[in-house]
Amino acid sequence: MQVSHTSTRGGLVVRRAVARDAKRLTRLVRGSRAYEGQYAAMVADYRVGPDYVETHRVFVAVDADDAAGPVLGFYALVLVPPELDLLFVADESQGRGIGRLLVEHMRSEARTAGLTQVRVVSHPPAEGFYRSVGALPTGTVPANPPAVAWDRPELRFSIG
Numbered sequence: 001m002q003v004s005h006t007s008t009r010g011g012l013v014v015r016r017a018v019a020r021d022a023k024r025l026t027r028l029v030r031g032s033r034a035y036e037g038q039y040a041a042m043v044a045d046y047r048v049g050p051d052y053v054e055t056h057r058v059f060v061a062v063d064a065d066d067a068a069g070p071v072l073g074f075y076a077l078v079l080v081p082p083e084l085d086l087l088f089v090a091d092e093s094q095g096r097g098i099g100r101l102l103v104e105h106m107r108s109e110a111r112t113a114g115l116t117q118v119r120v121v122s123h124p125p126a127e128g129f130y131r132s133v134g135a136l137p138t139g140t141v142p143a144n145p146p147a148v149a150w151d152r153p154e155l156r157f158s159i160g
Helices: 019-030 037-043 050-055 098-112 124-132
Strands: 007-009 012-016 057-063 073-078 083-089 117-121 136-141 152-158
Touching (some): 012 098, 019 050, 019 057, 019 083, 057 098, 073 098, 083 098, 098 117, 098 152, 124 136
Parallel strands (some): 083 117
Antiparallel strands (some): 007 012, 012 057, 057 073, 073 083, 117 152
């Protein structure tokens, strides 16, 4: 039995993503300013497919007054092996606490799933964010050209 939480805070709702959200999630990833310049190639052809949304624990943050409206951010928790695979906040929605809300929600989902830790391989500019929400550095994942041409920080969230 799969249990998932819906969270509401500060006019925001975190709800389970559904297959029809996939195109919106793909647009959010591809349009992220965090992946401009040298990082653009990593997301240029990236696709969040309906099958991915249905297979993993993918959650979206939306405005409580418009739950069917724009996706303000999302994350994907992979259970085996435990990893925060994706976490994005729309550029125009940054600074509202959405990233923190999504991490809190992810930790709750991980706890419910019986996980004790969750790995995250960070986009280099996002490492400071992950550290600020409790992830601890564990190493570096080497570049893997041509897909990823730079080393990435590896961190872990303790789930307790």
